[in-house]
Amino acid sequence: MSQYRVLIDANDEKGLVHKVSSIFYNYNLNILSNSEFVDKESNKFFMRSVVDGDVDKKELITALEDILPETASVKVIEPKKKNIILMVTKELHALGDILIRHEAGELDANILAVISNYDKLESLVKKFDIPYLSISHENLERAQHESKIIEAINNFEDVDYIVLAKYMRILTPHFVEEFAGKIINIHHSFLPAFIGANPYKQAYDRGVKIIGATAHFVNNNLDEGPIIAQDVKHINHAYSWQDMQKLGRDVEKVVLSRALKLALEDRIFVYANKTVIF
Amino acid sequence: MSQYRVLIDANDEKGLVHKVSSIFYNYNLNILSNSEFVDKESNKFFMRSVVDGDVDKKELITALEDILPETASVKVIEPKKKNIILMVTKELHALGDILIRHEAGELDANILAVISNYDKLESLVKKFDIPYLSISHENLERAQHESKIIEAINNFEDVDYIVLAKYMRILTPHFVEEFAGKIINIHHSFLPAFIGANPYKQAYDRGVKIIGATAHFVNNNLDEGPIIAQDVKHINHAYSWQDMQKLGRDVEKVVLSRALKLALEDRIFVYANKTVIF
Amino acid sequence: MSQYRVLIDANDEKGLVHKVSSIFYNYNLNILSNSEFVDKESNKFFMRSVVDGDVDKKELITALEDILPETASVKVIEPKKKNIILMVTKELHALGDILIRHEAGELDANILAVISNYDKLESLVKKFDIPYLSISHENLERAQHESKIIEAINNFEDVDYIVLAKYMRILTPHFVEEFAGKIINIHHSFLPAFIGANPYKQAYDRGVKIIGATAHFVNNNLDEGPIIAQDVKHINHAYSWQDMQKLGRDVEKVVLSRALKLALEDRIFVYANKTVIF
């Protein structure tokens, strides 16, 4: 008996649910959970099913692809620990939350390494017996620095996600392309607001009554990929921008961990710079 | 071309989605949206599909019932305005919110009448050209008073829902049974807390930092039916219980209107004193 | 016995609380509530006290001004109904919420009139026996249209606030200046995001997971004055932009009514394009 997460997207047309459920039925699979969504604007169909039964993975993929239209993308994933690499700079709140969740067995992931451009968080990471790679950017051009990081990442096999847990350097399109669809970032602001440096100071100057954070996939631009999760906190005039930053950290760590959990459970579809999350 | 909301629940077994989607496919129906849920604890399957196409309603029901197991309940509903009766006492916030939404065209409902045990809200209701039935409880025993209300309600045909928009009298099991599954109440507290009179005073005395409200179907007990919607607001020590009550009204009206909307859109399944909401 | 709201702001210096409380003490006034805040960044002091006792208003102002530094601004306000004018276009959710709250006695305000550039909401407003001034912008240049509105407003005496309850026309600097500090707007987005037309479509396209609304004073730019209140709702991929707009209306009306209430209770200080709210 195996359990599979089946993820299908396709241009919408009549009968897709019928076709997929026929395959499940014919292979005598139990549907443990099933979610569908049709985006009418783009005419896209999304379906995520968790099934169990006695079927070979490749056979199931072939059967589904045979019956579905050519536009369909079919993924069949066995639930298992995914391999992740964390990238950080100097702040430890987001990293710490992930390390503690990992320790608590909440995250279905192996943390292969933590990579940083500083050595400040090394002692914390070492406590958890996780490799810490300090790759300083000093005296290096951006491309050189990134090459070193890319090399370090590629020394690991089967990296599923790279989590920017407050990695404060801008990534080049080259880096992003190298790990396309695998990079999750926590943005220190309620996107699409206050893009750029010190968003808390900007929010303070604007006198906002709510602050937030956004976890998103990184595509060509550090702050502009598909949004996975967002949350906010109410504030008032008595908050200095430093207070806002402190409170913001609580939002950031919760939102990033939630986004990571969704990714590890294969719950996210990405399309049109947006996400469908089941 | 007709549009239908198809609501199915059944004891869970393999192939239910397949069977239902086969029927849709065979009748050449488009699935506009589709949601499923299996409650593993009770082994219950729930499915709500919105479909359109060219099929007779009775034929569709028969086709579904023929293919589904005997435990299945099948409803096929044409989207149209539902008939509702509002019951109130003296407070106008929840009533007012419904009247304004109705006026704005947000609610897919005909308000047949507002029934109250006082005449206090008559002038407001009359502004909206809605019948106001003032049925005083004074000098009447509870059973007598309820008989009059039941009679008034039954003078209307096809009443879909009775909305207790701050109706502050306890209903007898007889009344509840008469309109089983049709009565929606807004409870002035975050269930299951502070059951009884003046919950805001109780919450104040307990020093809570959050207050809330709960919309639910009424079954045998005014405060204990299946919960449809809940929401909360944060408060602090500076709130008197009167302040809490004022703020509470804002939660109450929003939660009741949301619950009513879910009911009008046939999104709620009830079972085991709980709701499944798609 | 009179009750006063005393609002003081000044450049911060040692002894301000002492000086103010001395005056209250010397005049034998009870302090019913008292709030202070010092913005260290701008070195500004804010204080709002509610006091009661037997003192002449002018005498109290003079006493406070005599003891406070020259930079101080002193306001002593007797709680009473403020005069407000509502401006709307075609949507009735925000207007309706205010009308119902007014009817419920929740707002300490006289609604002098509702002004609109359309007659669509006239029948609703008339139900509440409130004058409805339909001032069409058709065939008029912006300045001409605004002149008519300004004239209409100035026909009323002692207008305290002009509430833009979804008034969808841009106001000129001239109009804003005419009623400086008196105009409250509800912005259909979580400022500072998605400025401009159809922010819900923009938010949809960006794939946000939270939407919001912002109530603010209007200064030189429709969307950029000091923020009074904000709130948000969580959404997901299944929301079309029309769904987002519908849900957004619920946020808008709640946030606008909250901001209006704060203004009516004289709880807002404005400075540096921000608000301090006690």
Next chain:
Amino acid sequence: MSQYRVLIDANDEKGLVHKVSSIFYNYNLNILSNSEFVDKESNKFFMRSVVDGDVDKKELITALEDILPETASVKVIEPKKKNIILMVTKELHALGDILIRHEAGELDANILAVISNYDKLESLVKKFDIPYLSISHENLERAQHESKIIEAINNFEDVDYIVLAKYMRILTPHFVEEFAGKIINIHHSFLPAFIGANPYKQAYDRGVKIIGATAHFVNNNLDEGPIIAQDVKHINHAYSWQDMQKLGRDVEKVVLSRALKLALEDRIFVYANKTVIF
């Protein structure tokens, strides 16, 4: 130059703010922040001021006590790290959050030790070089077990707070009395709901749409002391009680850490089984 947190409560009477601010003025103290609250129901006055200047602590206390009525309680506290002891059983989410915040320098506290009735969390705690005292309750009567814990705690000097970070044993009145006003607990439910074992199962059975957590001081009863902080999360029918428990942990850890921070900053007054928090 010293900084002090001045906390005063007293039966309310005219002139209290004046008297306190006179002392601050006479001693040439800067008021960095100042908050007051009068509970009209119980006629109690609360004031918390942060001041800096050049004055001896004892002299300041004496001066305040001399001028204030006999009912007044005056505390003058120098901001410094407080000494805390954490008590846990087997779950690490709340403990982990505190350890990480401590590591990040967010908490103004020395963690003297972690005490547990199991050794399960020892390896985590040891990573942070914090003493872990495993005091098993096996084969011990409750009183004996508590005696050992009390002895262990009393081996440390100047313990300011004992934080029950998911300590799952009921404490006797004797224990609570021994550390009266110093014990902070996180309750795995939205008080006052679902008191007792497995509240998530109870909440699940009740079909609630919101879950929450409550941090509170412990008095005579594990779940009934003055509430410090509460928060909630929205859920739906798809949450099993295990899912609710997982999500609940996120609320628990955030709420407990917030409550601890408020305590460490001397922001909490306790009276009438409630808290005033500035």
